Amino acid sequence: MKMTVMNVRRQHISAVALTAVTALGLGTLTACSGDSAAAAGTGKYDVVASFYPMAFLAERIGGSHVHVTSLTQPGQEPHDLEISARQTARLEQSDAVLYLKGLQPSVDEAVAQSGIGTRIDAASLTTLEEHGNEVGGHAAAHDAHPGEESGGKDPHVWLDPVRYAQIAEGVGKAFEKGDPAHAADYRKNTAALVGELDALNTRYETGLRNTRNKVFITTHAAFGYLAERYGLTEEALNGLDPESEPSAARVRDLERMAKADGVTTVFYETLVSDRTARTVAGDAGLRTDVLDPLEGITAKSRGTDYLQVMDSNLQALRKALGAK
Numbered sequence: 001m002k003m004t005v006m007n008v009r010r011q012h013i014s015a016v017a018l019t020a021v022t023a024l025g026l027g028t029l030t031a032c033s034g035d036s037a038a039a040a041g042t043g044k045y046d047v048v049a050s051f052y053p054m055a056f057l058a059e060r061i062g063g064s065h066v067h068v069t070s071l072t073q074p075g076q077e078p079h080d081l082e083i084s085a086r087q088t089a090r091l092e093q094s095d096a097v098l099y100l101k102g103l104q105p106s107v108d109e110a111v112a113q114s115g116i117g118t119r120i121d122a123a124s125l126t127t128l129e130e131h132g133n134e135v136g137g138h139a140a141a142h143d144a145h146p147g148e149e150s151g152g153k154d155p156h157v158w159l160d161p162v163r164y165a166q167i168a169e170g171v172g173k174a175f176e177k178g179d180p181a182h183a184a185d186y187r188k189n190t191a192a193l194v195g196e197l198d199a200l201n202t203r204y205e206t207g208l209r210n211t212r213n214k215v216f217i218t219t220h221a222a223f224g225y226l227a228e229r230y231g232l233t234e235e236a237l238n239g240l241d242p243e244s245e246p247s248a249a250r251v252r253d254l255e256r257m258a259k260a261d262g263v264t265t266v267f268y269e270t271l272v273s274d275r276t277a278r279t280v281a282g283d284a285g286l287r288t289d290v291l292d293p294l295e296g297i298t299a300k301s302r303g304t305d306y307l308q309v310m311d312s313n314l315q316a317l318r319k320a321l322g323a324k
Contacts, residue, residue: 045179048091050099050107051078052296053158054122056306057171058098060193065182066175069094071107075298077271078103083110096120096178098171102128103155118178125170126163128153135224135234159293160225161204161310165197200310204230207314212322217254217286218267219277222293232321237266237276255284265320267291270300289316 044067049055051072058068071087072078083091083106091097091110096118099107111119131154157163172190176183208230216227221236235254257263265287268277274288281288292301292309302312317323 045175045182046093046095048094048097050097050104051081053164053294053306054098054100057122057168057193061168061172061175061186061189063185063189065179065185072104072296074296075271076296078295082106088114091116096174098122100155100157102153118174120171120174122157122167122171123155126157126166128155128157129225129228130154131221131224134236135221135227154221154224156222156293157225158306159223159310160229161197161201162229163225165194165201168193168197196307200307201229203311204314207318207323208232208321210324211318212324213262214321215257215261215263216265216267216291216317216320217258217263217280218269218291219274220269220272220293222269223291232317235263237280251280251283254280258284258286262322263320264322265289267316267320269293269295270298271296287320289320291316 045062045065047058047062047066047068049058049068049070051070052074055068055070058066062068069090071083071091072081081104088110091114094116097111097114097116098120099111100122101108102123157167168190172186175186179186204226214231215233215235216223217235217237219237221234221238223234226232227234235257237250237254263286266277266281266284267289268274268291270290270292277288280286290302291313294306294309297304297309301309303309
């Protein structure tokens with residue numbers, strides 16, 4: 001069955017449910033409390049971010065002028081987020097919301113129903129493509145594998161540094177318009193961040209240019225944009241939904257492909273169980289390692305921010321692909 005958005009199996013929360021849910025509080029990524037900027041006496045531009053990659057952009061671009069809160073708690077799988085009544089009220093009180101439409105249906109619904117003036121949809125600041133559980137060279141070379149998912153609009157654009165930089169530029173412009181008193185600082189901060197993302201892109205291009213093979217296996221089809229950017233093929237056990245279960249046919253097909261292409265590693269992520277990855281790897285005689293989709297930063301993350309974890313992902317890919 002074709003997926004139209006990432007989370008087809010998750011239910012949207014109605015307006016009635018939104019007001020009835022008990023308060024779970026907000027996870028914050030700054031030293032400020034979860035209360036509003038006004039209540040905290042900060043007087044800053046108050047931004048609500050839907051999950052970590054959006055909060056990272058808001059903090060880096062906003063700098064000292066913004067107060068950022070995240071709707072997704074550290075360590076929480078963002079696709080599972082259900083908005084609480086307190087979070088809905090907090091959203092209404094903010095100056096701006098930064099989210100990625102299609103990733104978290106409950107956030108999409110809450111934003112659509114809110115009266116917030118500045119709504120920044122990251123998906124509208126770049127291009128989204130349809131991806132299944134195979135993306136890259138193999139997908140272009142032949143018809144679908146047995147058990148392969150036909151795909152849907154893939155929201156994981158932040159894992160491509162080039163697309164993420166495009167989003168950063170759009171966020172910067174939105175902050176300039178929403179808070180013109182600090183527009184010059186937002187432009188400066190945006191330019192600095194885009195420069196760092198450009199450098200990250202160069203490290204990936206250089207680091208993945210000469211590898212023994214170009215195919216990697218993941219449990220979650222989150223790395224399609226990254227694979228396309230750097231000439232790789234992502235083969236995923238599951239599709240765009242990280243908690244779906246692979247079919248037996250898909251597992252058998254991947255085991256055959258791994259042997260034929262010299263694949264050494266099955267990658268899993270930190271916020272979802274590694275059980276499937278370890279089972280498949282054990283059956284096929286492969287290693288396991290972490291490839292982090294950066295949907296949240298926790299104590300298990302290989303780095304303390306987006307750039308550090310992306311560099312850790314690069315090293316993991318270089319090892320698995322036999323970089324020269």
